[in-house]
Amino acid sequence: MPTQITALAVSKSFNGRLVLDSVSCSLAAGERTGIIGETGSGKTTLLRLLAGRERPDQGEVVVQAADGVGYLAQDERLAPQATVQQIMDRALSDLRAVEQRMRRLEAAMADGDESGMAEYGELMTVFELRGGYDADTRVERALHGLGLGLMSRDRTVGSLSGGEQIRLRLAAVLAAAPEVLLLDEPTNHLDEGALSWLEEHLRTRRGTTVTVSHDRVFLEHIATSLQTPETTKIPHDHHDRRDLVNRP
Secondary structure (H helix, E strand, O other), X not given: OOEEEEEEEEEEEEOOEEEEEEEEEXXXXXXXXXXXXXXXXXXXXXHHHHHOOOOOOEEEEEXXXXXXXXXXXXXXXXXXXXXXXXXXXXXXXXXXXXHHHHHXXXXXXXXXXXXXXXXXXXXXXXXXHOOHHHHHHHHHHHHHHOOOOOOOOOOEHHXXXXXXXXXXXXHHHHHOOOOEEEEEOOOOOOOHHHHHHHHHHHHHOOOEEEEEOOEHHHHHHHOOEEEOOOOOEEEHHHOOHHHOEOOO
């Protein structure tokens, strides 16, 4: 399979403290990789570099993903006045923009203007490949799977508990169906039902998934390989389980 994610001799420091030192790794398209290591070893920093949220002090990061990169951060804060519906709509904003442009072109062609026919065909291809026709179904599936299905879409973020906000952010990232999915501790605040649903979703989704987690059982269920910030790829069936913490 072609390489989709590459980090080449990447180093990163914060306030004079070296967090990553000449890290190199490559991940193939469709791979499901878990990033493991001790607290403070640079797992979250590596994920932020892959997501483009940080730039390396040295080295290069290349992520090839024509259909987008989705990133679940540990520390993201949602606008408290935003509603559940608005958060989900924001996650699908690119698809919604494509759909709106298609509708405008359809109206123009219905009036006899065929100048946009080629663009319309290109947009339709993009919309279909990115699952545009299934977007609303994905939203409902993600919300229900993560235990938020009965929540009013008019609820504001500020009225939700911290755990509900995290699950809402996760649902939005999953519903967007990006080609590359980067998850930082996605199992926090999930009950057993939501956890089982997430495991099944990640095992069956198309695309590449990179997950930071201390949950040994979760990684055993979803990962095809493991990676440390020191860059040694560990085959799924032979990793050192001492690096992981048992699920409570």
